[in-house]
Amino acid sequence: MDNAKSPLLGFAAFSGTGKTTLLTQLIPHLTKTGLNLGIIKQSHHNFEIDKPGKDSYRLRSAGANTVMLVSPYRRAIITEFNPTIEPKLDDQLKVLDQSYLDLILVEGFKREQFPKIELHRPILKHPLIYPNDPSVIAIASDQQITRPANLKLLDLNDIAMIADFIINRFIRISS
Known part of the structure; x- marks a missing residue:
């Protein structure tokens, strides 16, 4: 992404998996550490x-x-x-004032290539996204799932775990 001036992390999943719910729980965990967050949410409506x-x-x-x-x-x-x-994500980043942001979280744009956490609930019977998307860096699931060793498995119900993963992966390396 040419226009990403701040670290960028997406959340990819099929509709109804809980992306917005996760973000509304995750944002307070991240902001209480002093992070300034930007959010870009794609809507198909x-x-x-x-x-x-x-x-x-x-x-x-x-x-x-x-x-x-x-x-x-x-x-x-x-x-x-x-x-x-x-809409293309890079075009949206061009108009977003990133000068004070530590991290940009993205909901949607799952076909574009940038780091993403895949949300997966096996009970919904949707296929996993990561086999067709090399930009998935972790999977957050409410059950144990088989995955390649290079993909971190996060507990979808452990918001603190997910926040720690994000901080360690995106904030410390970009400082």
Whole structure:
């Protein structure tokens, strides 16, 4: 990824495996160590973060391709893709202010090549991703699974274990 200025780690799994749930549990463990995190989440659905009647919605509806909404607390940039495009992770990294980030966690973009932890729940009967994705560096599962020796097995229910793996693998080596 040419535009990754901070370490990048993805979470890859089939829908319904618990990627967002894991991230919402993992983020507090990582931020309590003082890390500044960025998150990029890919959605395959049309989403709306603006609300009808709000000024930013009205400006975009009037034809603005990009609207930046800024307050003393946060900033949001809404960009219309016209025509619609399949987003590429490296393009999203280009517009993300990474100057203060220690680590960027990515949910989605599983077909792109960057370090990923695969989430796997055997009960869901989905195939493993790692055999077709050489960028998978670890598997987080709620059961023991057979895997190559070079892939670390993490307990999907042990958030502290996963956080320690991430810190040891991505933060210490990049310092």
